[in-house]
Amino acid sequence: MLKSALRQTIIDQQKILDFDEQYVPRDIPLESLLQSEEIIVLSGIRRCGKSTILTQLSKILDGKFLYINFDDIRFSDFNQENFQHIYEILGELFGPDAHVILLLDEIQNIHGWERWLNNLHTFKIKTIVTGSNASVLSSELSTYLTGRHKTIRVHPFSFREYLRYYSISCENPEFVSSTQKGEIIRYLRKYLEEGGFPAVIRSGDIALSEQYLTDIIYRDIVSRFGIREIKELKDLTVYLISNAGRMISYKKLADITGLKSVSTIKNYLDYLEQAFLLFRIAPLHYSLKATSRASHKIYAGDLSFIQSAGFHLSEDLGQRIENLIFLELLRRYQEVYFYSGSGECDFLVKKNQVVEEAIQVSYSLSDQKTLDREIKGLTLAMEKFNVKKGLILTFEDEELFDIPDIRISVIPIWKWLLTAP
Structure with a gap:
């Protein structure tokens, strides 16, 4: 790429951040990102708002930044020499000591x-980057930038951010009027269908999510890994997202998709997870070997994918709620598992080698059989991992169960989502 073309591209791109549009504040401390000495890496699925966070940072920096979007087609012939050109362009635009x-x-x-990021860090040039592929970012960063970077996972809007978009405030979930509660629940139902992609919310067009799904498959998986079995990959993706929250069997996946090789299916699952289209969680065992060999559960990277992928029951709110809770746990904690034994517990939260909390998710507990099943799975998991605090999240129920040596709280999901961890 000629230096003159590079310079013009960079100058053109600065106008991208000139808009005065009001953006929804994310639950990410922007000031602390600027104060950190490490390279900041904003990592997450395409279209979740990473570029907007850069825009918000640019407003704080008030002109003391240079923005470069490497997704621009004009960078297709970028070469190693262009890294040096960027240093020179920095000096030309801002002066040598800026x-x-x-x-x-x-x-x-x-x-x-x-x-190049390593060189920038060596020369004390503060850098904040975004990326949409977990594998590339994590593997290369750990190789070249050990101890020099800090990764911030960016997701589509959380429910708290979703309400913020609609200017709905809830400072204390414990003290809301009946009218406020009704409004929050109305938006929760809407959120469970359209998810957290900012453009989908802004336009009200769920078809955008379907387009994102297709684009990510082709750009971040098919193109990157040279996939030839494109239809089979798409069928696998649709099946997994449509069955969010259920345990997967590699044999069943082979029968459904026509992909006969288990190793191929496992590779494709890796690629889908690296692109943040879906996530896998494992059952927790005391043996790491047992955990690694066990069947996993799958969750969609955004709630809108469950709607846009097709082959779903639109009334299956339980599935969507469970997926929502998983995504929120992913924001709050590093390690999330599930328990599967003589009963099942949806989520176990592990921190510092200790299981801190066991969580069940159910749309309603009005049916006695459902209540008995949820409590049984929860108490079995709590006893096995010596957890004292159990939680059942439902759509609206709220209650407290005192069992010998165990306390189980039943909390509406809207209240839990709006309560700081």
């Missing part, structure tokens, strides 16, 4: 980016 922060969007598209 303290300018680099905001680099979709950095994984450029070959050699990890070593």
Whole structure:
């Protein structure tokens, strides 16, 4: 890429951040990102708002930044020499001694980016980058930037951020009027269907989510890994998302998709997870070997995928609620598992090698059989891992069960979602 073309592309891109549009504040401390000495990596699924976070950061920086979006088609012939050109362009635009922060969007598209970031850090140039592929970012960063970077996982809007978009405030979930509660529940039902992608929410067009699904499959998986069995990959993706919250069998996946190789299916699952289209969680065992060999459960990377993938029951709120709770746990904790034994517990939260909380999710507990099943699975998990605090999340129920040596709280999901961890 000629330096003159690179310079013009960079200058053109600065206008992308010029808009005065009001953006929803995310639950990410922007000031602390700027104060950190490490390279900041904003990692997450495409279209979840990473670029908007860079825009919000640019407003704080008030001109003392250079924004480069490497997803621009004009960077298709970017070469190693262009890294040096960027240093020179920085000097031309801001002067040799200016303290300018680099905001680099979709950095994984450029070959050699990890070593360049290492050089930037060596020369004390503050850098904040975004990326949409977990595998590339984590593996290369751990190789070249050990101890020099901090990764922030960015998701589509949480329910708290979703309400913020609609200017609905709930400072204390314990003290809401009946009218406020009704409004929150109305938006919760809406959120369970359309999910958290900002553009989907803004347009009200769930078809955008379907397009995202297709784009990510082709751009981040098919193109990157040279996949030839495209139909089989799409069938696998649709099946997994449509069965969010259920345990998967590699043999069954082979029968459904026509992919006969278990190793191929496992690779495709890795690729889908690396692109943040879906997530796997394992049952927790005391043996790491047993945990690694056990069947996993699958959850969609955004609630809208359950709607847009097709082959779902639109009235299956229980499935969507469980997926929602998983995504929120993913925001709050590093380690999330489930329990499967003589009973089942939906989620176990582990922190510092200790299981801190066991959580069941159910739309309603009005049926006695459902209540008995949920409590049985929860108490079995709590006894096995010596957990004293159990939680059942429902759509609206609220109650407290005192069992010898165990306390189980039943809390509406809207209240739990709006309560800080």
